[in-house]
Amino acid sequence: MSSLAVIGTGRVGGEVAFLAAALGLADELILCDAVKPLERAQVLDISHAAYDVTIETDPALLRDADVCIFTAGRPRTPDVKTRADLLTVNLPVIDDCCRALRGFGGVLITVTNPMDVNNFLFSRCLDLEPSRCVGFGGQLDSARFALRLAKEGIAGGPAFILGEHGEHQVPVFSRLGTGVPVEKREAVLTALRGASMEVIKGKGGTAFGPAAHITRLAETVLSDRRDEVVPCSCIVDGEYGLSGLSIGLPARVGRDGVEEIVEWDLDEWETAKLNEAAGFIKKLCRDA
Numbered sequence: 001m002s003s004l005a006v007i008g009t010g011r012v013g014g015e016v017a018f019l020a021a022a023l024g025l026a027d028e029l030i031l032c033d034a035v036k037p038l039e040r041a042q043v044l045d046i047s048h049a050a051y052d053v054t055i056e057t058d059p060a061l062l063r064d065a066d067v068c069i070f071t072a073g074r075p076r077t078p079d080v081k082t083r084a085d086l087l088t089v090n091l092p093v094i095d096d097c098c099r100a101l102r103g104f105g106g107v108l109i110t111v112t113n114p115m116d117v118n119n120f121l122f123s124r125c126l127d128l129e130p131s132r133c134v135g136f137g138g139q140l141d142s143a144r145f146a147l148r149l150a151k152e153g154i155a156g157g158p159a160f161i162l163g164e165h166g167e168h169q170v171p172v173f174s175r176l177g178t179g180v181p182v183e184k185r186e187a188v189l190t191a192l193r194g195a196s197m198e199v200i201k202g203k204g205g206t207a208f209g210p211a212a213h214i215t216r217l218a219e220t221v222l223s224d225r226r227d228e229v230v231p232c233s234c235i236v237d238g239e240y241g242l243s244g245l246s247i248g249l250p251a252r253v254g255r256d257g258v259e260e261i262v263e264w265d266l267d268e269w270e271t272a273k274l275n276e277a278a279g280f281i282k283k284l285c286r287d288a
């Protein structure tokens with residue numbers, strides 16, 4: 001029997017729970033939210049879809065879940081400029097949920113922003129093996145990158161975003177198989193930095209895009225599919241010359257989390273951006 005937990009069943013978590021039920025990702029869903037009427041409503045609403053899944057809400061069950069998707073905490077509003085600006089407001093939520101997750105031994109997928117920092121903090125406060133902490137955001141950013149490349153008429157692929165899930169994201173141009181000059185790279189990067197804000201302004205927050213990719217990541221973990229290389233936030237121990245943080249890198253993911261961080265030869269522009277991203281995330285971790 002497989003079980004999938006979602007902590008924080010708001011806009012993103014609720015969508016993930018519904019998709020997980022619809023896709024039959026797990027036999028059991030464990031849904032937890034601090035706002036109990038919302039939690040109850042999400043359970044009822046998904047139950048009414050009559051999918052073949054058991055839905056529980058007992059927090060004591062969290063520690064035994066195979067995968068836990070963490071989507072609790074405040075999202076950005078149009079006045080919050082960067083995801084990093086959510087650090088202070090979401091730290092108490094991480095702290096609170098660490099207590100609820102004490103003894104957890106599955107794979108934790110961190111979504112809550114600032115995601116890279118939160119992923120790292122979870123590993124430390126839960127004493128969870130670093131490889132079991134997988135930060136989500138890279139797949140979503142990469143999908144936005146692919147769309148932007150198509151819009152700019154830049155052919156090639158695959159489109160990958162590494163680095164921070166935030167202002168310090170690192171689009172990988174060197175694997176596109178087509179040369180893209182630095183000025184064009186910077187223009188694409190600027191557009192990518194603003195990609196989600198239009199959604200936030202228009203409908204209050206991103207939901208469908210994240211939920212689709214989060215469920216794909218959870219499915220990759222649960223089915224132990226290590227064949228694909230996915231961009232996700234990994235806790236590094238020397239890879240790419242980095243350590244002591246979680247940062248977006250290409251990885252193979254399976255039932256135990258990050259099975260392998262894949263080392264690519266990045267070009268000079270990308271390496272400089274990745275090192276800047278690492279410095280920025282490390283500073284945020286120090287401030288946490």
Ligand SMILES: NC(=O)c1ccc[n+]([C@@H]2O[C@H](COP(=O)([O-])OP(=O)(O)OC[C@H]3O[C@@H](n4cnc5c(N)ncnc54)[C@H](O)[C@@H]3O)[C@@H](O)[C@H]2O)c1
Pocket residue numbers: 007008009010011012013032033034035038071072073074075076086090093096097110111112113114115136137140165205206207210
């Ligand atoms: N990494 C990504 O790619 C990505 C994508 C989308 C959203 N996000 C982030 O995900 C987070 C959630 O976004 P959202 O739009 O779903 O927000 P939301 O406000 O709709 O939902 C958050 C939920 O968390 C719950 N919550 C708060 N504190 C809690 C606690 N201590 N225990 C349990 N539940 C608690 C709230 O009651 C709420 O229902 C935000 O930080 C957002 O920035 C990240």
Ligand SMILES: O=C(O)C[C@H](O)C(=O)O
Pocket residue numbers: 075076083113140196197206210
């Ligand atoms: O942009 C945000 O604040 C939400 C999320 O990180 C996203 O990329 O959709």
